Amino acid sequence: MVKPIEQKLTHLYTFTHRYWACLLSIVGWTAKEMWEKKSGILQYEINKRLALRRTGVGLLFWVITGLDFVVCVLQVFNDPIHGHMELHPLLVKIIDTPQFQRLRSIRQLGGTYFVYPGASHNRFEHSIGVAHLAGQLGQALKTKQPGLNITDRDILCVQIAGLCHDLGHGPFSHLYDGMFIPKARPGNKWKHETASLAMFDHLVKCNKLEDVMKQYGLNLSEDLDFIKEMIDRDNDKDQEWLHKGRPKDKSFLYEIVSNKTNGIDVDKFDYFARDCYHLGVQINFDYHRFLKFARVCEVDGWKHICVRDKEEDNMTEMFHTRLCLHRRAYQHKVTKIIETMITDAFLKADKHIKIEGTGKKTFRLSTAIDDMEAYTKLTDAVFEKILNCAFDAPQELRDARDILRRIINRDLYRFLGETRFEDPTEVCTNVFVGLYCITLSTIKMDYGMKREDPIDHLYFYTKHDTTRAFNRKRCQVSRIRPMCFSEQLVGFVCKKTDDRNPQADVDNFQQWCRAKDFPEYQVIFISRLKINLSFWKMDIKTENKQTLPGTHWFMIENDLNII
Numbered sequence: 001m002v003k004p005i006e007q008k009l010t011h012l013y014t015f016t017h018r019y020w021a022c023l024l025s026i027v028g029w030t031a032k033e034m035w036e037k038k039s040g041i042l043q044y045e046i047n048k049r050l051a052l053r054r055t056g057v058g059l060l061f062w063v064i065t066g067l068d069f070v071v072c073v074l075q076v077f078n079d080p081i082h083g084h085m086e087l088h089p090l091l092v093k094i095i096d097t098p099q100f101q102r103l104r105s106i107r108q109l110g111g112t113y114f115v116y117p118g119a120s121h122n123r124f125e126h127s128i129g130v131a132h133l134a135g136q137l138g139q140a141l142k143t144k145q146p147g148l149n150i151t152d153r154d155i156l157c158v159q160i161a162g163l164c165h166d167l168g169h170g171p172f173s174h175l176y177d178g179m180f181i182p183k184a185r186p187g188n189k190w191k192h193e194t195a196s197l198a199m200f201d202h203l204v205k206c207n208k209l210e211d212v213m214k215q216y217g218l219n220l221s222e223d224l225d226f227i228k229e230m231i232d233r234d235n236d237k238d239q240e241w242l243h244k245g246r247p248k249d250k251s252f253l254y255e256i257v258s259n260k261t262n263g264i265d266v267d268k269f270d271y272f273a274r275d276c277y278h279l280g281v282q283i284n285f286d287y288h289r290f291l292k293f294a295r296v297c298e299v300d301g302w303k304h305i306c307v308r309d310k311e312e313d314n315m316t317e318m319f320h321t322r323l324c325l326h327r328r329a330y331q332h333k334v335t336k337i338i339e340t341m342i343t344d345a346f347l348k349a350d351k352h353i354k355i356e357g358t359g360k361k362t363f364r365l366s367t368a369i370d371d372m373e374a375y376t377k378l379t380d381a382v383f384e385k386i387l388n389c390a391f392d393a394p395q396e397l398r399d400a401r402d403i404l405r406r407i408i409n410r411d412l413y414r415f416l417g418e419t420r421f422e423d424p425t426e427v428c429t430n431v432f433v434g435l436y437c438i439t440l441s442t443i444k445m446d447y448g449m450k451r452e453d454p455i456d457h458l459y460f461y462t463k464h465d466t467t468r469a470f471n472r473k474r475c476q477v478s479r480i481r482p483m484c485f486s487e488q489l490v491g492f493v494c495k496k497t498d499d500r501n502p503q504a505d506v507d508n509f510q511q512w513c514r515a516k517d518f519p520e521y522q523v524i525f526i527s528r529l530k531i532n533l534s535f536w537k538m539d540i541k542t543e544n545k546q547t548l549p550g551t552h553w554f555m556i557e558n559d560l561n562i563i
Helices: 004-026 031-038 043-053 056-065 089-095 098-105 110-114 123-144 152-164 174-184 192-206 210-215 220-231 248-255 266-279 287-293 309-330 333-352 372-376 381-387 395-408 502-516
Strands: 075-079 083-087 295-299 302-308 414-420 430-433 436-446 486-494 520-527 530-534
Touching: 075 123, 083 089, 083 123, 089 098, 089 152, 089 210, 098 123, 098 192, 098 372, 110 174, 110 333, 123 152, 123 266, 123 287, 123 295, 152 192, 152 220, 152 248, 174 192, 174 333, 192 220, 192 372, 210 220, 220 248, 248 302, 266 287, 266 309, 287 302, 287 309, 302 309, 309 436, 333 381, 333 395, 333 414, 333 486, 381 395, 414 502
Parallel strands: none
Antiparallel strands: 075 083, 295 302, 414 486, 414 520, 430 436, 436 486, 520 530
């Protein structure tokens, strides 16, 4: 046992040591600060801690416990969509890595930029915006419902998931994983969410962020799984809880970044607002109202994010906005033609694009997804690399260059028309109309849940009972709401643009549709600035302005220079 006199001497020595250490800390010369500088911790963090110790509370806390307050200085980002966004220092450290900075060189809308000049934004600012909105929604739920036990660590993990959810996108975004990879590597089930998980692991490991995450209070054994589960997960309703990151009573956290229940998440909030801003398209959906009225309610043992019943029209407008963006921009007929041409160029140049990866191994354009070090170097810049290849390059690479030059010179594939298929798989990828090989471009448009109405999967609550959630029944829905929520069209594109009269191609297309008993939906072609229109079905109106079943409406855009 320690003698009483020795205890007093020990206490006196400890107090004296902390007293002198406190004095030294005021002038900035403590051994701890020197060790932190040697360890490479940012100088502003050291100065911040030192300044806090000079305050009464901070000094008293440090003298008694020998510990510093962990204070996070939020960095401010100015954004045209969300204004001034304050981000946690850990998010800033993730942003300042080569793996995340790569997103600056990947356009958000891929080939749409060649149709809409304003659509020059990229995945970089979108990811930061999603992280900001994820924090706002998490903080709103925490403030309104303290009983949910949402911690700052939960919110930080949700923000990291929002920040890193698009790390796996390839050149020209969805063109790479939706059009190029399926043709370059048939049978490969790869998707960009899979690459996002691999890239996140690569980012954390290469930049040695594990210790930094621990410094900011993350529990790596749980939180890394939680972050990755939010980035890519299946709809697990009506199944037992299999996630490792958080227990079932926090299942609602998984709906913030990527909502598999009804599709309402902050990812869509950001890209709807951001895409409409850059496209010059008016948006009527207001995500601020969702943040204001969102609450968590328990339904059949699962906790879901719900919204006030009066917000039904606002949420309907959100899904209608999605449909309009697909129709007017994402799947614009010229956008699809240009993306088809880029895909053809990538396929021809695939084996001639060399990218150095781990262990100095070389990967191709289509195999870079197997190595994250190589994939980090793969961006939209590959377009310029092919376009500016040498004149003595291999023939396939020169053929790819010629296709991209056609895009630059606006010598695009010829659009013959569209027709509707219930099942587009009943038509092969390439068909012959006349003497030419015609490429098919499938256009799928819906409200986000294929043939279903997403509002049917949304839970509402009333101001009289904020704890009970319910679905809208079909009989309670307005009769002017649409009853069909998906449509599939197939566009016919001719790659040949020689002196052959386009009228002959259109006539052959019409004959082919009639022979196959397919409805001819729209046929447009241009010959010497003269527009010829041919409709297989005509519009018929009744006196009460209602369209008869089976008729179609057509809107012809005055874009002669881009067709």
